[in-house]
Amino acid sequence: MISAGQCHIGRHRNKNEDAIFLHDQPYGCLPNLYIVADGMGGHQAGEYASSLAIQCFCEFVREHRDHEITRDNLNAFLHDAILYTNNHVYSKAQNDPNYNGMGTTFLVAVFLEDKIYVAHVGDSRVYLIQGDRIRQLTLDHSFVEEMVRKGEITEKEALHHPNRNIITRAVGTNSTVDVDFYTEDITDETLTLMCSDGLSNMLDEEEILHIVKGNADLEDLSQALVDRANEKGGFDNISVIIIRGREGR
Numbered sequence: 069m070i071s072a073g074q075c076h077i078g079r080h081r082n083k084n085e086d087a088i089f090l091h092d093q094p095y096g097c098l099p100n101l102y103i104v105a106d107g108m109g110g111h112q113a114g115e116y117a118s119s120l121a122i123q124c125f126c127e128f129v130r131e132h133r134d135h136e137i138t139r140d141n142l143n144a145f146l147h148d149a150i151l152y153t154n155n156h157v158y159s160k161a162q163n164d165p166n167y168n169g170m171g172t173t174f175l176v177a178v179f180l181e182d183k184i185y186v187a188h189v190g191d192s193r194v195y196l197i198q199g200d201r202i203r204q205l206t207l208d209h210s211f212v213e214e215m216v217r218k219g220e221i222t223e224k225e226a227l228h229h230p231n232r233n234i235i236t237r238a239v240g241t242n243s244t245v246d247v248d249f250y251t252e253d254i255t256d257e258t259l260t261l262m263c264s265d266g267l268s269n270m271l272d273e274e275e276i277l278h279i280v281k282g283n284a285d286l287e288d289l290s291q292a293l294v295d296r297a298n299e300k301g302g303f304d305n306i307s308v309i310i311i312r313g314r315e316g317r
Contacts, residue, residue, distance in 0.1 A: 071310060078303065079303070086307040088105070157170070173264070193265075210234060267306050269303070
């Protein structure tokens with residue numbers, strides 16, 4: 069696996085509540101690991117929530133380093149790890165008034181052989197890009213996305229809806245959390261983009277694809293995506309992880 073990542077404060081926020089983690093080599097029991105977390109909460113709570121969630125998730129993975137991961141049990145393991153993470157973030161929020169009400173989106177990707185495995189809570193996204201095609205793999209857990217699914221508004225209207233930042237699921241806001249899972253075949257040509265809504269609210273799929281075509285180097289590509297989101301306003305923190313390749317080739 070080869071990857072590159074950026075986590076930028078944007079142009080209008082005074083703190084960065086996003087956090088990312090990327091590890092191309094084996095980590096604990098996993099063959100690789102990529103995470104995007106977009107925190108929320110007053111004062112420093114959002115910033116703390118995203119970093120704490122990644123810390124707890126990685127702790128769980130390291131503590132289970134002897135666990136044998138297979139295609140059949142990977143999603144179940146990711147689910148257990150997110151429940152562990154949710155419990156710790158929620159407990160901290162309940163027991164420390166400085167962090168009351170904090171939470172975070174949580175997006176995890178792991179590559180095993182010729183597949184990508186994704187666990188997802190919130191509105192951070194995974195896009196799969198190959199040639200001239202880009203496809204959003206995840207579905208947002210958001211108020212606006214639910215309106216789109218019900219046919220109440222169009223996808224174009226959703227892009228500018230005043231409530232587009234309201235999410236319906238997060239890690240740490242409740243004692244339990246529902247997690248969505250996605251498994252997809254990939255090839256050596258597949259480019260995977262993980263991002264927070266600071267990118268996806270600024271750039272549509274056509275613009276993302278145009279930038280991908282103009283940047284073969286992953287570091288340059290991640291920087292170009294962040295730069296373009298900032299050029300278009302940079303109203304939120306911007307997180308990007310770009311991944312190419314397949315594990316165990």
